[in-house]
Structures are given as structure tokens and as C-alpha cells.
Amino acid sequence: MSLRLVLLCLLGALALPVAAQDRLPPAPYAYQQLNDPAKEARAKALMEELRCLVCQGQSIADSDAPLAGDMRHEVRSKIAAGESPDEIKAWLVARYGNWVTYDPPFDAATALLWLGPLLFLAIGGWLAFGRFRRGDGDAEDKA
Secondary structure, eight states: HHHHHHHHHHHHHHHHHHSSSOSSSOOOTTSOOOSSSSHHHHHHHHHHHHHOOSSSBBBTOOOOOOHHHHHHHHHHHHHHOOOOOOHHHHHHHHHHOOGSSSSOOSSTTTTTHHHHHHHHHHHHHHHHHHHHHHHHHHHHHOO
């Protein structure tokens, strides 16, 4: 009896990931384009600038994640309602943070992101300059 109970619990635990799958239908504008080609072009351009929070390496235009579909729906709905892409981007940044955009603003939280490459370039130049300068002194000592 206890073996059956253990097996039943084990099967139930293995079935939990299947039950956790998203069974909701996608939002209406997640996979449906707007009727107005100009508005759809603005929505598509904005969706290319926004990062999928699930995939993180794809824009919401390219991602198949359910959250990206919801974000596409929000973008298209707001474009259809007449909001500007800048207003929509500001709304999404306020909701999800600067991570949602591929072009985060320069502030205290993103300073290393913006200045890091310059810092590494300066360190590399300093190390190379020191190596070349030391190499010139060694050549003079040998002569």
C-alpha cells in the first residue's frame, strides 16, 4: 500500500510541469498585424528595439515566448490607440525597467555598461604602451 502511495506521489510530481504550461490563448495582437500599414511599421520598429524578458537575446518581434506575445499585443494596441512609440517605450521601461530596451539611458546604474569598454580599452593601451616602452629599453641595454 505504501509503495503505491509513493509511486502515485512520484507520478504526480512528474506531471506538475505539464500542468504548469500556459493554457491561455495568445493576446489578439500577439500574432496579428494591424490593418494600417503605417501603424504596423511603427509598431514593428518599436518591437525591434525592445528586449524579450524571457529570452533576453531576442527582441519581442522575434521571440515566441508568451510574455513577448503579450508585449507585442500591448505595443500594437497602444499604437492603434494613437500613442507614440516614445510614450509606449517609456511605459514599458516604467513597468519592466531599463533592461527591456536595447538602448538603456546613461545613469548611475548603467554607467559601467557604457564606460566599461572605454575603461578596458584604456587599460589595454596602458599595458601595451608599458610593454613596448620596456622592450625598447631592453634593446638599448643589449647594444
